[in-house]
Structures are given as C-alpha cells and as structure tokens.
Amino acid sequence: MDNILEFTKQAILDSGISRYRIAQDTGIDQASLSLFVNDKRGIGADRAQAILEYLGYEIKIIKIKSSKGYK
DSSP states (O other), rough: OHHHHHHHHHHHHHHHOOOOHHHHHTTTOOOHHHHHHHHSSSOOOOHHHHHHTTTTTOOOOOOOOOOOOOO
8 A cells, every 4th residue: 555545545445334334433524435435535634544443443653764864
C-alpha cells in the first residue's frame, strides 16, 4: 500500500461491510464515503482513523530514523 488512504480504501473493500453500515456506525456521510472509495474525493486523517478503528485497526505513529540525518 502506498499510503494510509489507500490502506483505508482497501480495508473498506475487504471488510465485507456495506458502505451504508460503515457510514451509519461511524457518523461519516455515506455519499462522502462512496466518493472516497470510488476515487472521486479524498478524506481527512480523522475520518480515515475513524473508519480504520471501526474496522478493527489501530494507527500508531512511530518516528523512524531519516536517511538524511534529521533528528
């Protein structure tokens, strides 16, 4: 997966849960969710997090060492 949004989209598709149910249970507008899944619109990190948590995923932010030497 290229990024968190692609992962989120794939998690929705793989879940077997309808977009309607995900929208109802997360409070995210169903039209926005469908537009996102169909590559017509993006979603914010807060919505991606809500969807992933609903689907049983946990997002962890881990600092990695940069190859450029930034601290």
